Amino acid sequence: MLTKQDLVQHEEYLKLNELGEFVIDIDEDLEIIDFHTHMCNVLPIKHIDPNSKGNKLTFPTLPPIEKTDFSVPYWTKEELNINQKGIMPVFRYVKNAYAVLQDVKKGGTYDNCFKSQADNKIVLNVVLPLSTKKCDCSPEALRIAADYPSRFVAFCSVHPDDPEMKKKIVKYKGLGAKGLKLKISDIELKNDFSSLVTLFRTCHEAELPVILHTGSIPVDQERTSKLLWKFLRSTRVELFGHLLKEMPKDFVFIFGHSGVCEYKLVAEYLKKFPSSYAELSSQSQHSIRYLIDEVGYERLLFGSDWPALPQAITLSRVLIATSENKDARDHILSKNAKKLLKQ
Numbered sequence: 001m002l003t004k005q006d007l008v009q010h011e012e013y014l015k016l017n018e019l020g021e022f023v024i025d026i027d028e029d030l031e032i033i034d035f036h037t038h039m040c041n042v043l044p045i046k047h048i049d050p051n052s053k054g055n056k057l058t059f060p061t062l063p064p065i066e067k068t069d070f071s072v073p074y075w076t077k078e079e080l081n082i083n084q085k086g087i088m089p090v091f092r093y094v095k096n097a098y099a100v101l102q103d104v105k106k107g108g109t110y111d112n113c114f115k116s117q118a119d120n121k122i123v124l125n126v127v128l129p130l131s132t133k134k135c136d137c138s139p140e141a142l143r144i145a146a147d148y149p150s151r152f153v154a155f156c157s158v159h160p161d162d163p164e165m166k167k168k169i170v171k172y173k174g175l176g177a178k179g180l181k182l183k184i185s186d187i188e189l190k191n192d193f194s195s196l197v198t199l200f201r202t203c204h205e206a207e208l209p210v211i212l213h214t215g216s217i218p219v220d221q222e223r224t225s226k227l228l229w230k231f232l233r234s235t236r237v238e239l240f241g242h243l244l245k246e247m248p249k250d251f252v253f254i255f256g257h258s259g260v261c262e263y264k265l266v267a268e269y270l271k272k273f274p275s276s277y278a279e280l281s282s283q284s285q286h287s288i289r290y291l292i293d294e295v296g297y298e299r300l301l302f303g304s305d306w307p308a309l310p311q312a313i314t315l316s317r318v319l320i321a322t323s324e325n326k327d328a329r330d331h332i333l334s335k336n337a338k339k340l341l342k343q
């Protein structure tokens with residue numbers, strides 16, 4: 001059976017720490033900002049105290065070791081067990097999503113976060129809360145940044161249908177939020193994007209960058225269930241590309257995860273919309289290099305999606321993709337982020 005150790009043996013810039021967790025392997029001093037992280041208390045579910053100790057992360061989002069291939073986005077070429085008709089794929093997907101949420105809720109603590117920051121030479125985590133219409137997690141994210149201002153920067157997250165949307169965005173900016181994060185789908189919006197465009201305009205006026213979860217995992221339309229296909233495709237990159245056409249040219253939009261498997265389309269939109277950025281969590285060394293070749297390195301941001309994913313994996317992909325280009329490396333790891341965060 002393949003072990004984690006076998007997996008990292010031939011991987012550049014990636015090793016295991018004393019606990020057997022993925023960490024980066026590089027001696028040089030680097031300044032690294034992780035533009036896509038969460039914490040246990042910024043999710044719209046009942047949370048635990050981030051000061052809790054001893055909770056371990058298991059990363060159920062990662063593919064099994066024997067199916068792992070870091071050279072493609074989402075790090076597996078294997079058929080996912082959701083490519084099947086009927087209700088089973090939906091069930092499996094929901095079960096996995098629940099496991100991921102529980103893991104983040106349990107393990108997204110200060111303890112685990114500081115250890116991961118130290119292991120991976122990360123100076124600053126951008127904390128992205130995930131609000132729903134009913135649950136606004138922005139105050140918790142702001143609390144994290146207030147508790148440890150040298151380690152965290154907070155975004156706010158306000159649902160487009162929140163009746164106090166405009167007021168809240170202005171208020172959170174005043175309290176130190178550096179941008180807005182949202183994970184939303186066309187299913188949730190019932191294909192009516194007017195409230196989302198109003199939210200974009202409000203952020204544009206407040207000079208806050210907006211990062212949205214974009215793209216989906218590889219799924220085969222012919223073979224998976226109709227319902228799951230509709231759900232997964234509902235955050236497709238194309239949708240956000242259409243919305244950006246309605247926005248002023250200087251609206252700062254960040255494609256979260258660089259669209260996962262749709263990174264080539266993200267590259268097209270970055271060419272079209274000069275103020276848009278791509279955040280790289282879940283990408284591979286090849287897709288990152290593709291993005292650098294297509295759009296340059298001044299609008300790419302390192303992000304990991306910790307604690308849903310280990311910080312070291314996307315980070316080691318960035319290091320491989322930029323091993324011959326230190327200027328690109330510096331920009332992707334921190335310079336571009338600093339510009340957006342006005343740091």
Ligand SMILES: [Zn+2]
Binds near residue numbers: 036038
């Ligand atoms: Zn995330």
